[in-house]
Amino acid sequence: MIYLDHAATTPMSRTALDVYVKAAEEFFANPSSLHEQGDKTKQLLDKCRSELSQLIHAHSDEIYFTSGGTESNIRALQSLYLGCKDKGNHVITTVLEHPSVQSFFVDLEKNGVEVTYLGVDTNGVISIEELEKSLRSDTILASIQHINSEIGVIQPIREIGNLLKKHGVLFHSDCVQSFGKIPIEVDTFSIDAISISSHKVYGPKGVGAVYLSRNTPWKAVDAFTSHEGGFRPGTVNTPGIAAFTTAAVDAVHQLDNSIKYMWELRALLINELSDISHLITIEGGTDSEKQLPHIIGLGIKGIEGQYMLLTLDRHGVCISTGSACQAGKQDPSIAMKALGKSTQEAKRFFRISLGRHTTQEEIIETAKQMKACVYEKEGIKHDRQTKMAWGRTEK
Missing domain, CATH: 3.40.640.10 (Type I PLP-dependent aspartate aminotransferase-like (Major domain))
Known part of the structure; x- marks a missing residue:
């Protein structure tokens, strides 16, 4: 897990x-x-x-x-x-x-x-x-x-x-x-x-x-x-x-060492998702003075957050679609409403939150499963040439 x-x-x-x-x-x-x-x-x-x-x-x-x-x-x-x-x-x-x-x-x-x-x-x-x-x-x-x-x-x-x-x-x-x-x-x-x-x-x-x-x-x-x-x-x-x-x-x-490690894991995840970066929205910005690296709010074009959660869960990866206190409610997350997202954009939201025991190998595996979910959902064969063509048409 x-x-x-x-x-x-x-x-x-x-x-x-x-x-x-x-x-x-x-x-x-x-x-x-x-x-x-x-x-x-x-x-x-x-x-x-x-x-x-x-x-x-x-x-x-x-x-x-x-x-x-x-x-x-x-x-x-x-x-x-x-x-x-x-x-x-x-x-x-x-x-x-x-x-x-x-x-x-x-x-x-x-x-x-x-x-x-x-x-x-x-x-x-x-x-x-x-x-x-x-x-x-x-x-x-x-x-x-x-x-x-x-x-x-x-x-x-x-x-x-x-x-x-x-x-x-x-x-x-x-x-x-x-x-x-x-x-x-x-x-x-x-x-x-x-x-x-x-x-x-x-x-x-x-x-x-x-x-x-x-x-x-x-x-x-x-x-x-x-x-x-x-x-x-x-x-x-x-x-x-x-x-x-x-x-x-x-x-x-452990605070100083921990936050440094969280930034490294965050950067690794983003890098591993570079193949589909044109489809991804990262919420909260990238300014280290205004962002906690432990929490990564994401949205992927064409993928609902709930679908991503269930797909990753089948592969033993636990993420969420927002605050645990709001779990099970049909309304968009508080953050998505506050940011003025459309209903469609809000439904794409999911959250990955890192911990002290999270490893680089786990991040790489998670990114792999996320990309597989996107390719499967869109019916795209996972090879470099197809991804490049897909990227050009999506842009």
């Missing part, structure tokens, strides 16, 4: 799995319990909070553990909004956000809050000028993702944060796809809150975290909540948090 769907989830690392088992065996007590075993578990939880905070240049008391990226997004936004809703009635987001973020803003609209949805350019990047023009005296909150899960485009978070801070607007960013892949430094980002997730960095599913600046006002969503400083109810998943922290530390420490 060739697994190329790491943006959806990553396999749990052996190190994280070992830590999970050990923590489950030795630190099973409730960290809120007052006995010795409870205190022992609390000490482990505090250690994890401290280690995770250091990875993003935060303080340990600014980290709140959750059940994953979706809850992190929703609860962070709810808490921030409750803390500032009396100051205005206008909020800002983008047309490219994760469904969990979109659902929050749709709910606000239903309750009479005015929402501005920023558009993006052909590569998926927002305009700082448009953002500045959308700011009003009653703007209180903005949520703009760091990296898009479908096309890998990187938003200029530092510049966005500086602008919003200047105007006194609270700023949250969904960093689920960026954490552990590119540097995140909340102390220089002028950011109030970020959301991260464990299973995107080779940790267990069902665990995530929110960074909330100690200088930012927020209010608890649920009354009488005592866990996680009142941020969320429920006993924390101590083994999951320990494994998440282990996986996160490994990911951040």
